Amino acid sequence: MLGGQLGSKYPVHPNDHVNMGQSTNDTYPSAMNIALALEIRDRLFPALENLQKSLETKSKEFKDIVKIGRTHTQDAVPLTLGQEFSGYVQQIKNAIERIRLTLPHLYELPIGGTAVGTGLTAHKGLGPKTVKIVAELTGIPFTHSPNLFEGIANHDSFVEVHGAFNALAASLFKISNDIRFLGSGPRCGLGELTLPQNEPGSSIMPGKVNPTQCDALTMVCAQVMSNQNDL
Incomplete structure (x- = not known):
């Protein structure tokens, strides 16, 4: 140029x-x-x-x-x-x-x-x-x-912001666990919530729907809470 x-x-x-x-x-x-x-x-x-x-x-x-x-x-x-x-x-x-x-x-x-x-x-x-x-x-x-x-x-501002992220992760972890628990079943669990089937649950246990989205969210939350300790 x-x-x-x-x-x-x-x-x-x-x-x-x-x-x-x-x-x-x-x-x-x-x-x-x-x-x-x-x-x-x-x-x-x-x-x-x-x-x-x-x-x-x-x-x-x-x-x-x-x-x-x-x-x-x-x-x-x-x-x-x-x-x-x-x-x-x-x-x-x-x-x-x-x-x-x-x-x-x-x-x-x-x-x-x-x-x-x-x-x-x-x-x-x-x-x-x-x-x-x-x-x-x-x-x-x-x-x-x-x-x-x-x-x-x-970088105290990052620690401060991530503290709020950590609180958010704790809230999402609790919500996810509640929904997973309330959707347990289909025959011998609580069965209060019907969770969407994102993929086949089991080939030998009919009606079994794994709460994979709840599982994924709790793993992300655990990572965020772990990051808080690193900061």
């Missing part, structure tokens, strides 16, 4: 020119925060909101079905299946709100701090101007880190 040879470092050098005024120490944390914020907005929240709506639909559908409530898996007092599912709806609402509460710190970008937070070699005003442009391009209210030394040296 500038008349140079493809693959050469002249007239534009990738380190001396393209990365001028930048450091991996401020660009990487900023890029990580931006990427996670986009994933939460574009993928996680829509998925959770869709799940919430599905559970709300089932709660209304089951509003007149009376069943026995259980404590310690023993018979307790009656409630409707719709009321039981309304509890699941609230769990997902709470999970979404918990994640939202962690976002302000995730939106803080340490760009412009360069190597250690002093901003050495960066043009004055680079950080705030860059954050403003990123916010305009993404539609996410990113802000400039109030302390660049903290923003570069720590």
